[in-house]
Amino acid sequence: MKISKTHPRYESLKYRHRLVEGLKKGYVTQSGLISHGRGEAFDYLIGEKTIPEAWEAEKAAVALMLLSKDPVISVNGNTAALCPKELVDLAVSLDAKLEVNLYYRTLKREKLIERILKKNGAEEVYGVGRKANKVVPNLDSDRSKVDSLGIWASDVVLVPLEDGDRVESLVAMGKKVVSIDLNPVSRTTRKASIAIVDNVVRAAANMIRLAADMKGMDREALKSVLDGFDNGENLEKTIRTMRQDIS
Ligand code: ATP
Numbered sequence: 001m002k003i004s005k006t007h008p009r010y011e012s013l014k015y016r017h018r019l020v021e022g023l024k025k026g027y028v029t030q031s032g033l034i035s036h037g038r039g040e041a042f043d044y045l046i047g048e049k050t051i052p053e054a055w056e057a058e059k060a061a062v063a064l065m066l067l068s069k070d071p072v073i074s075v076n077g078n079t080a081a082l083c084p085k086e087l088v089d090l091a092v093s094l095d096a097k098l099e100v101n102l103y104y105r106t107l108k109r110e111k112l113i114e115r116i117l118k119k120n121g122a123e124e125v126y127g128v129g130r131k132a133n134k135v136v137p138n139l140d141s142d143r144s145k146v147d148s149l150g151i152w153a154s155d156v157v158l159v160p161l162e163d164g165d166r167v168e169s170l171v172a173m174g175k176k177v178v179s180i181d182l183n184p185v186s187r188t189t190r191k192a193s194i195a196i197v198d199n200v201v202r203a204a205a206n207m208i209r210l211a212a213d214m215k216g217m218d219r220e221a222l223k224s225v226l227d228g229f230d231n232g233e234n235l236e237k238t239i240r241t242m243r244q245d246i247s
């Protein structure tokens, strides 16, 4: 289907179309479409743009990931459909690994997502097939299966569109978790070490830009960016901004 660029909801239709294509190819799930709809509703409330609080969280997240020893970006069906190139470029910018992690895990979906990431320039993709050989404790879904060389060994995990319970389990393992979720009151957002309330498509693009600027900073300067960020306060401000944008 060809979407006219002059359509007032061109961007939104473009991303919906990508998800529908992903569904047809078999790596996006039906419930993934529902999750996207929930995200769209929240995106509307913030004017479909990156609000200042999200930008601050993205900056802190980039600082944290540049400071970390072994960062990993978790990829699911929706994010592979929406912005695979951005996720690969972000992984390169942050020297991070990419790992497939799915709620509805099948080898077919894992391999399709691996192929998409590789087509977009990824050299190595973690968490596919037998490589997902470790189990995150206290987590009752296929989301618990992780790669011993990827999320299992990581110190920071970036989780776009995640389940609240996995965030909690990863934090309990001693990891820092950065979430990207448009819902400012989801369990995911509430449990994350740094919560980014933005569309994953914009957040990934912003973080690539930030990483390019911040790569030259020394560790002390990165630490002061991180120390200057208060996640709880930032979330409160996010909700206030959302309220103001509606009225
Ligand atoms: P909880 O986090 O409270 O456990 P959930 O994970 O069960 O909730 P879902 O609807 O399955 O809720 O998760 C999808 C989440 O991802 C929603 O909170 C939605 O706002 C968010 N989301 C969907 N699409 C995007 C997107 N493109 N960018 C950012 N967030 C998105």
Ligand code: MG
Pocket: 161, 162, 163, 164, 181, 186, 187, 188, 189
């Ligand atoms: Mg969630």
